[in-house]
Amino acid sequence: MKIGEVSRITGTNVETVRYYERIGLLPKPSRTGGNYRSYAAQDVDRLKFIRHARGLGFDIADIRSLLDLGEHPERDCCEVDQIATSHLVSVENKLRQLEQLQQELVRMLRQCRGGQVADCxxxxxxxxx
Amino acid sequence: MKIGEVSRITGTNVETVRYYERIGLLPKPSRTGGNYRSYAAQDVDRLKFIRHARGLGFDIADIRSLLDLGEHPERDCCEVDQIATSHLVSVENKLRQLEQLQQELVRMLRQCRGGQVADCxxxxxxxxx
DNA sequence: CCTTGACCCTGTAGTCGCTACAGACCCCAT
DNA sequence: ATGGGGTCTGTAGCGACTACAGGGTCAAGG
Structure with a gap:
């Protein structure tokens, strides 16, 4: 499977796929005679995993750890849980920050009575x- | 006033102050004999404005517009309102996204029963x- | 007078997760 | 043979900083 098809299937930009390879998140695929990347189903699964995790906001370092854990299926899943939990915590922190921000913005906007910038x-x- | 004091007063990193100057958000201050930046109270006010707006999540382009509007106090304040409103909208969008994310993460984490990574x-x- | 240490200077590169080229190459259909 | 679509490598850009390296300035203390 060529990179374009992988891109279509997973909804990932072609340049992003190559980027993941460059940073070692995806393995270097084999090549065709014309030096085109040739992907196996396994690679597509790995990419889907990555995209799904990115969609949930996990950063690349976390995803790297999760993928590593996936390669050691006999290990205890508490490490997975830890990564996910601490990500949830940071999402909830950001959420609270954003809520405060939103309230401040609303408060600010409510005060606007029109007129000149000088009195804004x-x-x-x-x-x- | 030297950059270090400005930094302390406004709670801004020294390098950030210089960065704002570089991108033209702060005017180039006068210099002392030893080539140190020398700030006036006016500059500190401008920097406080910038930091406050950044704290509310406005991006640099918005802040640039707001500062420009501040220099034309006779203009109608509706442009200000527009910038703030559209920022609020984008904050609220991000908020909704984060809420969804948080719920998905919670749902995911609830399913964890411990055990091996293989069954996680x-x-x-x-x-x- | 000299040294020490705190501060300041410029310029450049790194962060994160992509995205966007430029300039070349490959492959298939007409 | 030609055209156009896909692919290749390598590099630079985004936003908003942050982090140096390698030097200069200045006031206080010995």
């Missing part, structure tokens, strides 16, 4: 503190 | 789809 409450709020 | 529900979930 939003600009004043930003200038304060 | 989290790994299976990531591999699926």
């Amino acid at each position: 409450r939003i600009m004043l709020t930003l200038a304060e503190r | 529900r989290i790994m299976l979930t990531l591999a699926e789809r």
Whole structure:
């Protein structure tokens, strides 16, 4: 399977596939006579895993660890749990931050009464503190 | 006022202050005999504005526009409102995305029953789809 | 007077996860 | 033989910083 098809199947940009190979997240595939990358079903599965994990916001380092763990199926799954849990924690932290931010923005916007920039409450709020 | 003091007052990294100057967000300050940057109160205010806006998640381009508007106090404040509103919208979009993500992560983590990586529900979930 | 140490200078490269080229090559259909 | 679509490598760009290296400046203490 050539890179374009892999790209289509997994919904991954061709350049991204090559990028994953470059950083060692995907193994170097075999090549055709014309030096085209030739992927096996296994590679596609690995890429799907990566994309799904990225979709859930895991960073590349985490995904690397998860893939490594996948290659040691006899190990205890608590390491997997740990990675996922700590990711969830950081997502929840970001969520709280964003909520606060949203509330501050709403508060700021509610004060706007129109008029000139000179009297703009939003600009004043930003200038304060 | 030297850059270190400005840094302390505003809680901004020294390198960040220089970065803002480089990208034209802060004006080039005058220099002392020893070629040290010498800031006026005005510059500190501008930097505070920038940091406050960054804290609210506005990107540099937005901040540039807001600062420009601040220099035209006679203009109508609706442009300010527009920038803030569209930022709020994007924050709310990100918020919704993060909430979904969080729920998916929670769902995934609830399935974990311990045991070996081979049977790990989290790994299976990531591999699926 | 000299040294020490804190601060400051410029310029460049690194971060993260891609994305976007340029310029070349391969392959298949017409 | 030609055209166009795919692929190749290598490099640079994004945003918003951050982190040096390798030097200069300045005030206090010995």
